Each structure stands twice: as C-alpha cells, then as structure tokens.
Amino acid sequence: MATLFQGLGIVTPSFSSSNSFDSNNFLIPSRRSLSERRDGIFVVRSDARVSQTLKTGARKHELLVPNAVATKGGSSVASTSKPGHELLLFEALREGLEEEMERDPCVCVMGEDVGHYGGSYKVTKGLATKFGDLRVLDTPIAENAFTGMGIGAAMTGLRPVVEGMNMGFLLLAFNQISNNCGMLHYTSGGQFKIPIVIRGPGGVGRQLGAEHSQRLESYFQSIPGIQMVACSTPYNAKGLMKAAIRSENPVILFEHVLLYNLKERIPDEEYVLSLEEAEMVRPGEHVTILTYSRMRYHVMQAAKTLVNKGYDPEVIDIRSLKPFDLYTIGNSVKKTHRVLIVEECMRTGGIGASLTAAITENFHDYLDAPIVCLSSQDVPTPYAGTLEEWTVVQPAQIVTAVEQLCQ
Amino acid sequence: MALSRIASSSSPSNLLKPVSLVLSLRRRSVCTSTTTEQPLTIETSVPFTAHNCDAPPRAVDTSAEELASFFRDMALMRRMEIAADSLYKAKLIRGFCHLYDGQEAVAVGMEAAVTRRDCVITAYRDHCTFLARGGTLKEVFAELMGRVDGCSKGKGGSMHFYRKEGGFFGGHGIVGAQVPLGCGLAFAQKYCKDENVTFALYGDGAANQGQLFEALNISALWDLPAILVCENNHYGMGTAEWRAAKNPAYYKRGDYAPGLKVDGMDVLAVKQACKFAKEFALKNGPIILEMDTYRYHGHSMSDPGSTYRTRDEISGVRQERDPIERVRKLLLNHEIATEKELKDIEKEVRKEVDEAIAKAKESQMPKSSDLFTNVYVKGFGVEAFGADRKEVRATLP
Numbered sequence: 001m002a003t004l005f006q007g008l009g010i011v012t013p014s015f016s017s018s019n020s021f022d023s024n025n026f027l028i029p030s031r032r033s034l035s036e037r038r039d040g041i042f043v044v045r046s047d048a049r050v051s052q053t054l055k056t057g058a059r060k061h062e063l064l065v066p067n068a069v070a071t072k073g074g075s076s077v078a079s080t081s082k083p084g085h086e087l088l089l090f091e092a093l094r095e096g097l098e099e100e101m102e103r104d105p106c107v108c109v110m111g112e113d114v115g116h117y118g119g120s121y122k123v124t125k126g127l128a129t130k131f132g133d134l135r136v137l138d139t140p141i142a143e144n145a146f147t148g149m150g151i152g153a154a155m156t157g158l159r160p161v162v163e164g165m166n167m168g169f170l171l172l173a174f175n176q177i178s179n180n181c182g183m184l185h186y187t188s189g190g191q192f193k194i195p196i197v198i199r200g201p202g203g204v205g206r207q208l209g210a211e212h213s214q215r216l217e218s219y220f221q222s223i224p225g226i227q228m229v230a231c232s233t234p235y236n237a238k239g240l241m242k243a244a245i246r247s248e249n250p251v252i253l254f255e256h257v258l259l260y261n262l263k264e265r266i267p268d269e270e271y272v273l274s275l276e277e278a279e280m281v282r283p284g285e286h287v288t289i290l291t292y293s294r295m296r297y298h299v300m301q302a303a304k305t306l307v308n309k310g311y312d313p314e315v316i317d318i319r320s321l322k323p324f325d326l327y328t329i330g331n332s333v334k335k336t337h338r339v340l341i342v343e344e345c346m347r348t349g350g351i352g353a354s355l356t357a358a359i360t361e362n363f364h365d366y367l368d369a370p371i372v373c374l375s376s377q378d379v380p381t382p383y384a385g386t387l388e389e390w391t392v393v394q395p396a397q398i399v400t401a402v403e404q405l406c407q
Numbered sequence: 408m409a410l411s412r413i414a415s416s417s418s419p420s421n422l423l424k425p426v427s428l429v430l431s432l433r434r435r436s437v438c439t440s441t442t443t444e445q446p447l448t449i450e451t452s453v454p455f456t457a458h459n460c461d462a463p464p465r466a467v468d469t470s471a472e473e474l475a476s477f478f479r480d481m482a483l484m485r486r487m488e489i490a491a492d493s494l495y496k497a498k499l500i501r502g503f504c505h506l507y508d509g510q511e512a513v514a515v516g517m518e519a520a521v522t523r524r525d526c527v528i529t530a531y532r533d534h535c536t537f538l539a540r541g542g543t544l545k546e547v548f549a550e551l552m553g554r555v556d557g558c559s560k561g562k563g564g565s566m567h568f569y570r571k572e573g574g575f576f577g578g579h580g581i582v583g584a585q586v587p588l589g590c591g592l593a594f595a596q597k598y599c600k601d602e603n604v605t606f607a608l609y610g611d612g613a614a615n616q617g618q619l620f621e622a623l624n625i626s627a628l629w630d631l632p633a634i635l636v637c638e639n640n641h642y643g644m645g646t647a648e649w650r651a652a653k654n655p656a657y658y659k660r661g662d663y664a665p666g667l668k669v670d671g672m673d674v675l676a677v678k679q680a681c682k683f684a685k686e687f688a689l690k691n692g693p694i695i696l697e698m699d700t701y702r703y704h705g706h707s708m709s710d711p712g713s714t715y716r717t718r719d720e721i722s723g724v725r726q727e728r729d730p731i732e733r734v735r736k737l738l739l740n741h742e743i744a745t746e747k748e749l750k751d752i753e754k755e756v757r758k759e760v761d762e763a764i765a766k767a768k769e770s771q772m773p774k775s776s777d778l779f780t781n782v783y784v785k786g787f788g789v790e791a792f793g794a795d796r797k798e799v800r801a802t803l804p
Contacts, residue, residue: 145621152591189560
C-alpha cells in the first residue's frame with residue numbers, strides 16, 4: 001500500500017496546489033495551459049506480485065485489487081465491494097480514453113473518421129461531441145503525415161492518441177514511427193519526450209483479406225525507444241489505454257479486430273495497469289503457455305480440453321510485447337519447466353521468435369524441453385474461410401502441442 | 408507549450424563564457440561615432456513574387472545595429488562551416504556532414520523576424536539554424552566530434568542538433584519527414600492558443616515528397632500556423648531541380664496554399680518575408696516561402712559538388728549574390744562601418760571559432776553507460792534485471 005501511494009505522491013504537485021495526497025482531490029482535471037503543466041509519469045505497479053501469482057482460480061477482479069486506485073468517495077483500495085459494470089471491449093477503450101481526456105487537457109485523438117463518424121470500430125464514439133473538434137480530430141487519409149504531426153505535437157508536450165484505422169495502414173507511417181517516434185528521445189540527448197500513443201486494430205479478422213489482416217507487432221518490435229502492449233480483455237484494454245496515455249514513452253497499443261465485442265464486467269473504480277507486466281490468466285503446474293491478444297481465447301479453449309485430459313496448463317497473457325515481462329514469465333518457467341508460445345504473429349521474425357530467444361537466453365537451465373512456438377503460417381492471409389482458419393493457430397493444435405511437450 | 412521559455416532574442420544564455428560568445432543578435436555595435444539605433448529602410452534586391460496572396464513591400468525596415476549583427480552572425484556561420492570542412496578532412500568529424508555556407512542569410516534573416524517562442528524545424532543541414540536558435544559554437548563542434556558536451560550529448564551527430572529552449576526541433580536525417588513534424592508543432596501551438604508559428608524548412612529535393620503535401624493539406628484544413636519554407640538551392644544532392652520537379656516553382660506548388668518567392672541570399676528580404684509570413688499564418692493558415700538560395704559546398708562532405716554543376720556557376724554566385732558580401736556593401740555604403748572594422752570582425756570571428764574547436768576537442772567522449780541512457784524516459788536497458796526483479800542482474804557497462 002505504502003509504495004502505491006508513494007508513487008502517486010510524486011505526481012500531485014503537478015495537479016493541485018496542495019502537496020498532500022488526498023484521494024478525493026486527485027482526479028480534479030487540471031485545466032492549466034501547456035506552459036504551466038509539469039511532467040509527471042504515473043504508472044501504478046502491483047507491489048503484491050507474489051500473492052497475485054499464487055492465487056489459484058482467482059477471478060480477474062480480485063487480481064486487480066492492488067492496482068486499483070480509489071477515487072470518488074475515498075473507497076478503500078483493498079476491497080472490491082462494488083460489482084462494477086459490464087461493457088464491451090471497445091466501450092472499455094472508450095471509457096479509458098474519455099477518462100484520460102477529462103483528466104488531462106493535453107490528450108487529443110487524431111485519426112481517420114474518429115470524430116464525426118465516431119470511429120470505425122466505435123472506440124471514439126461520442127468523444128467529438130463531448131470534447132470538440134480540436135481534441136478529436138478527423139484527418140484525411142494521410143497516415144504518414146498525421147502520425148508525423150502527432151509526433152511533432154508530442155514533442156511540445158501534447159499527448160496525442162493516433163488511431164490507425166487498421167494497423168496495417170500504419171506501415172505507411174513506418175518512417176515516422178521508427179525514426180522520429182522511437183529515436184527522438186535518444187538522438188536529442190534526452191531533450192524531447194514523445195508521449196504519444198499509437199493504437200489500432202490488427203490481426204486476422206473474418207476474411208478481411210491479406211492487406212487488412214496484418215500483424216505489425218513483429219515489424220515494430222525492433223524499434224528502440226517504443227513500448228508495445230497488446231490488450232485482450234475489456235479490463236486490460238481500459239487499464240492499458242490509460243497507462244499508455246500517461247506514459248512518457250511512445251506506446252503502441254495493439255487491439256484486435258475480432259475482440260472488440262467481448263463483454264466483461266469491469267470495476268467502477270479507476271485503475272491503471274502497468275505497461276510492462278504480464279497477466280496470469282490461469283495458474284498451473286505442467287506447462288507454461290504464453291500468449292497475447294486473440295490467441296488467449298484459443299488457448300483458454302484448448303485449456304478446457306487439456307484440463308479434461310488431466311493436464312494443468314499455466315496460461316499467461318504476456319500483454320507487454322516490448323519489453324517482455326521476463327519476471328513473470330521466468331517465475332512460471334521455473335515452476336513448470338516447459339514452455340509453449342501461442343501467437344498470431346508470423347513464424348518468421350515474430351514476437352514468438354523473440355520470446356523464444358529471450359527465454360532460452362535467460363532461463364535455459366530451467367527448461368526440460370525445447371520451447372515450442374505456434375505461430376501463424378508465413379503466408380499472406382487468404383480470403384477463403386477455410387484457408388484463413390488454417391493460417392492461424394487453432395485450439396486443436398494447441399492441445400496436440402501440449403500433449404507432445406508433456407510426454 | 409510545455410517548452411520552457413527564454414525571452415526573445417536579446418537575453419544571453421547562461422552557458423556563455425566571455426571568451427566564446429554565443430551569436431549576439433542585435434547587440435554588437437560596429438560603429439563608433441554614429442548612432443547605432445539609426446533606423447534604415449533598405450530595398451530588397453528583387454521584388455517578391457506572390458502566389459495567391461499579396462506580396463509584402465520591398466522596403467525593409469532595419470537599423471544599423473541590426474545590419475551589423477547580420478554581418479557578424481553570417482560571418483560566424485560561414486567561418487564555422489569552413490572550420491567544419493577542415494575538421495571533416497582531418498577525420499575528426501565522421502559520417503555525414505552537410506554544410507550550409509552560402510545559405511546563411513536564410514537562417515539569420517528568419518531569426519530576425521521571429522521570437523524564441525516560435526518553433527523552427529529543419530532537415531540535416533542544420534548547423535547554422537541551430538546556432539541562430541541560440542546554440543553555442545562549442546556545442547556544435549562537440550556534437551560534430553561526438554563528444555559529451557555536444558547539444559545531443561554526442562548521440563545525435565551532424566544531422567541531429569536539437570535545442571529545446573531555443574525552440575529548435577532539429578535536425579532530421581530522413582528527407583521530408585520533418586515537415587509533418589513541423590505541422591504537428593503548429594498544431595500544438597494552435598491547440599494551446601499560443602499565437603506563435605512554426606517554420607518547417609525543407610529543401611528543393613524534399614519538395615517532391617508526398618508527406619509534404621499530405622501535411623500541407625491537413626494544415627490548410629485545420630488552419631494551422633505552419634510556414635513551410637523551401638530552401639531552394641537548386642540541387643537535390645546531385646540532381647538539378649529541373650530534373651527532379653516537373654514544376655520547379657515550389658512556392659506555387661501548394662496550389663490552394665499561398666506562396667511567396669524570396670531571394671534567399673538577401674538577408675533583409677528573408678527577414679521581411681518571414682515577418683510577413685508570421686502575420687499571415689496566424690490569420691490565414693499555412694503559407695509556403697521559397698527561398699532562392701545556393702550552397703557553395705556539395706551536398707555533403709563526400710560530394711565534391713562539381714560533377715553536376717560548373718565551377719564557374721559556383722564562383723559566379725559567390726561573386727554576385729553572396730549574402731555576406733551584400734551586407735558588407737550595405738554597411739560600407741551607409742557608412743555604418745569601415746573596411747578595417749569589418750575585417751576585424753572577421754578576424755575576431757575566426758578566433759572565436761578556433762577557440763570553440765579547441766574547447767570542444769577537450770571535451771570527453773561519452774561513457775559506455777551512455778549507450779543505454781535516454782532510450783526510454785523510464786530508463787529501460789540501463790540495468791538488466793534477472794528473473795527476480797528485486798535483484799539487479801547486471802548493470803550494463
């Protein structure tokens with residue numbers, strides 16, 4: 001608890017004149033002009049990590065408790081008496097975005113059709129009416145330019161959220177993301193920070209075709225200076241969105257086209273997740289399954305079958321694609337000694353490939369078997385439904401892989 | 408904006424030491440007896456050509472003091488670039504080095520028309536623009552030689568000079584990529600209701616980049632106070648402008664955006680145009696300024712600069728249009744300074760540059776731990792943790 005508030009205490013000077021931390025005052029949005037606003041990074045970390053991983057069968061709400069920050073009514077951090085509210089993933093993203101935009105006037109959104117249209121996946125619906133055209137900006141179809149503009153604005157202290165209508169379109173902005181976004185903090189000797197968030201849906205959808213089914217995490221992962229996170233549930237979508245906006249580093253938030261309509265009950269209290277932490281989905285003993293984004297659901301489906309067959313898989317949603325949360329992963333490997341990576345990225349040069357290398361390098365002594373990595377095939381995603389199904393990893397393949405691994 | 412401010416132009420940086428002076432804008436007076444504040448009105452060499460807007464008047468208001476400061480600043484920049492040339496040949500500067508001599512009037516004239524709250528962003532030919540925005544000679548040479556005292560701590564190099572307090576946003580290596588960044592700066596200024604403008608400089612080579620037109624389109628739609636300045640030195644590396652652009656009238660290529668063609672070798676014309684553009688952009692949105700200028704060196708130090716143009720052309724421009732010579736003639740004709748005084752200034756400037764180089768040579772190389780600093784604001788990578796995050800496994804050297 002103490003470390004939690006300690007982290008918060010650093011930020012308060014930039015918000016109100018009183019220096020004492022008061023949970024009731026904490027969320028008064030600051031309307032100061034940019035020149036008076038001081039920087040404050042604020043990431044809520046769980047300091048009760050050990051207890052988090054040992055809990056078996058714990059629902060997500062209870063795991064969230066150490067991270068939740070009480071705001072209105074000064075409700076206690078340690079208990080979740082409120083049941084929370086149910087919403088879909090895109091609504092969770094919107095909630096996170098809206099809360100951050102209320103909290104900080106420097107946050108703005110730019111992208112194609114985010115304003116009047118409400119966002120092609122409804123993530124920004126209603127925000128333009130609420131915050132105005134200068135904070136929710138419709139751009140023309142010019143990814144290179146508006147990503148560059150977002151980065152330029154971030155150099156001065158604004159916190160833009162750039163939306164790519166589909167992650168694949170951000171390939172057009174690759175130069176801006178790689179050279180300017182990732183590297184400016186370094187090449188300027190630390191003079192400029194780029195607190196930008198670049199987000200958008202990617203991944204294989206329902207027969208969207210090759211160009212609209214791209215997984216860009218593998219292309220961006222080598223860029224020094226950026227952080228990458230992938231959300232998979234409404235709970236972590238909102239938390240990661242808020243964390244990404246508050247982060248001083250450029251963050252790329254990967255969403256998935258097929259996950260937008262997931263429904264979940266999330267807490268009413270405000271919470272911000274840590275950008276570098278992985279999520280323990282299902283603790284287990286026999287094998288560690290590492291996954292992220294949509295593949296989490298394929299893994300959980302396979303897990304049901306595996307449990308029936310007598311296996312006890314530990315499922316971790318890595319969430320943070322850059323940097324990897326080697327702490328959580330390492331502890332899991334030390335326990336189970338077998339690793340299966342299930343990802344939607346391409347086999348060649350994907351996140352799984354890097355993760356395999358990282359685990360082998362750091363935890364080689366703990367492995368009883370070679371790491372198995374299930375990824376999508378190295379082909380452009382075909383249109384035909386059956387072919388598309390074979391491109392990505394299916395639950396049956398996961399079950400087979402676990403069975404082979406655990407022999 | 409979130410940038411910390413210093414008052415416009417006349418306040419000295421506290422990095423100054425008496426010996427190595429920073430660019431003194433409007434402070435050094437050359438004349439001994441006549442009034443230094445004497446206002447002058449001088450006509451530009453050629454009238455402005457306008458596209459979709461009214462051209463500003465040819466008569467420029469200036470003063471003896473200002474002209475003298477122009478002379479000194481440009482002489483300093485010229486000397487600095489020549490010194491960089493020698494350092495490069497001595498292999499103290501490596502990699503790419505793009506020199507600005509011949510184009511000094513653009514940097515100096517622009518600086519005279521704006522305040523430090525306005526933003527300037529340019530491409531890789533940035534040494535002089537950095538100096539104009541308040542950088543020191545020592546920072547320039549230290550950065551070029553890769554030392555810690557450089558403006559980017561030695562980690563940027565010739566193409567990555569930045570100065571946050573001076574409102575100078577770089578220093579960018581990829582051609583044209585700085586223009587969307589510049590429009591983003593203008594967006595931030597509009598967002599914060601700053602009443603300042605952004606000058607996004609690019610070259611005639613970059614003028615054919617798509618992202619420029621994309622950014623211009625967005626800036627015009629959103630009425631951003633962005634001024635796009637094309638420093639047209641007529642050669643995109645080795646390709647002449649008529650071979651690269653179907654329409655080399657860059658000031659017209661904004662189409663809906665107004666444009667102004669300016670003689671970029673005439674510092675007063677540049678000043679007038681930038682002043683005009685600033686007022687214009689704050690009211691009407693983006694405007695393009697085309698500065699007709701010339702570079703004496705090749706594209707970079709690895710380009711001799713004579714394979715695609717004749718030596719006669721280079722010396723012809725040097726004789727007829729050299730920016731420093733023009734100001735020298737003005738100073739002599741208006742009897743603001745004598746020949747000897749101007750020569751003394753040049754000698755002084757030379758000494759200043761030599762001293763700055765000597766100081767920069769004394770500066771340290773970055774430590775190996777600096778390899779990992781400033782990658783992230785939070786500092787990932789400086790320390791590597793083991794699986795138990797409470798134990799620091801290795802502090803990277």
